[in-house]
Amino acid sequence: MPLQAKHFVQGFVYGALTGCCVWAIVSRIRPKKHISTHKKDDVDEEDIVNGVEGLIGNTKLVRIKSLSEATGCDILAKAEHLNPGNSAKDRVALFILKDAEERGLLRPKQGDVVFEGTSGSTGISFAMLGRSLGYETRIYMPNDQAQEKSDMLSMLGADVHRVPPAPIMDRKNFVNIARDKAKELTDDVNTPNKGYFANQFENLANWRAHYETTGPEIWRQCAGRVDAFVTGSGTGGTIAGTSRFLKEKNRNILVCLSDPPGSGLYNKIVNGVMFDIREKEGTRRRKQVDTIVEGIGLNRMTRNFSIAEPLIDWAYRITDAQAVQMSRWLVHNDGLFVGSSSALNCVAAVKIAKKLGPGHRIVTIFCDPGHRHSSKLYNDAFLDKEGLPHNLPEDLSFVDAAEEINLPVKR
Numbered sequence: 001m002p003l004q005a006k007h008f009v010q011g012f013v014y015g016a017l018t019g020c021c022v023w024a025i026v027s028r029i030r031p032k033k034h035i036s037t038h039k040k041d042d043v044d045e046e047d048i049v050n051g052v053e054g055l056i057g058n059t060k061l062v063r064i065k066s067l068s069e070a071t072g073c074d075i076l077a078k079a080e081h082l083n084p085g086n087s088a089k090d091r092v093a094l095f096i097l098k099d100a101e102e103r104g105l106l107r108p109k110q111g112d113v114v115f116e117g118t119s120g121s122t123g124i125s126f127a128m129l130g131r132s133l134g135y136e137t138r139i140y141m142p143n144d145q146a147q148e149k150s151d152m153l154s155m156l157g158a159d160v161h162r163v164p165p166a167p168i169m170d171r172k173n174f175v176n177i178a179r180d181k182a183k184e185l186t187d188d189v190n191t192p193n194k195g196y197f198a199n200q201f202e203n204l205a206n207w208r209a210h211y212e213t214t215g216p217e218i219w220r221q222c223a224g225r226v227d228a229f230v231t232g233s234g235t236g237g238t239i240a241g242t243s244r245f246l247k248e249k250n251r252n253i254l255v256c257l258s259d260p261p262g263s264g265l266y267n268k269i270v271n272g273v274m275f276d277i278r279e280k281e282g283t284r285r286r287k288q289v290d291t292i293v294e295g296i297g298l299n300r301m302t303r304n305f306s307i308a309e310p311l312i313d314w315a316y317r318i319t320d321a322q323a324v325q326m327s328r329w330l331v332h333n334d335g336l337f338v339g340s341s342s343a344l345n346c347v348a349a350v351k352i353a354k355k356l357g358p359g360h361r362i363v364t365i366f367c368d369p370g371h372r373h374s375s376k377l378y379n380d381a382f383l384d385k386e387g388l389p390h391n392l393p394e395d396l397s398f399v400d401a402a403e404e405i406n407l408p409v410k411r
């Protein structure tokens, strides 16, 4: 081989080898974000979230086809039952834990314990996030709440205590026990672990979770065209945070409260007095709020509800029978299997649609899924015992059924 050609081949080989080495080193250092799509370990970082907490929020709005067609309105539900812990409480629990961490009240992975008094959903969210973020969870719940919720809590590793229902003034009320037990742990000189009472009813991180996430999501998803927002109130966090955001964007959006029997909130909005006729001595059938609907209704003012109160334009009292019938309607006509508070919200959404007339957009909340209610709402034998009809309604006339006082009130 002539000398020049030999040099050329050598140069080519050295050049290729050097190139390969440089490529090998660079490809090891560079984050594998934009690697080509045919590799086996390819990932699309846009589609990957970090831990279960990354699955919270950004839920879809689902158009309820049957209700929209029947009323001529666009009736949309925020699918909060599709959060990883199956309720909007995932948002709240995350905000409360982060807020407590920022204030130095909780330290991850140090044996600190989150205490909460809850009818179930919030406890499930705390238990789930506790596992991911490094906290133990101790839950106190009334023993008249569906068994499937406490089973779920135990399966998530929470320490669950079902306690007899008691009024909030009683130290044995589930919320008060949670507060006392948290203090007991923090004060215990034999352990460095802290107890943190999450206090969803009074903790303002609750409504802020909805102000910073649920409200903006609805506004964006509806491209700013919302005529009415309706939901029930347990702690008041959802209605307070979502309404506050929506009203700040457009003060003409109607905010409506849907309230179950036995709750004093309806009267608080309509008449300014926290009272329900079933509170009258001797007429009450159940221990807490006198309804089979779980998670909503209250007979006291919470800090979260007090943020919502001035924003609420209308209130509806919905009967248990109406909520049950709506649950059957939604399953049969839409394949939507949701819990009792979600069904109750839909009754109110149809009432609003009928009041406003066709062409309006009404947004409500699907709070949790139906399988959390299989022993009560979807248990015909239970409903028979309660004297509640559970037939599939032929049309939506059950929504208009007269009740003591269910006229919408415009203030």
Ligand SMILES: Cc1ncc(COP(=O)(O)O)c(C=O)c1O
Residues within 6 Å of the ligand: 087, 119, 120, 121, 122, 232, 233, 234, 235, 236, 237, 238, 239, 294, 295, 296, 339, 341, 342, 367, 368
């Ligand atoms: C099933 C269900 N629906 C609705 C609500 C009411 O939400 P909020 O507490 O934000 O008023 C709750 C609250 O616990 C709930 O558990």
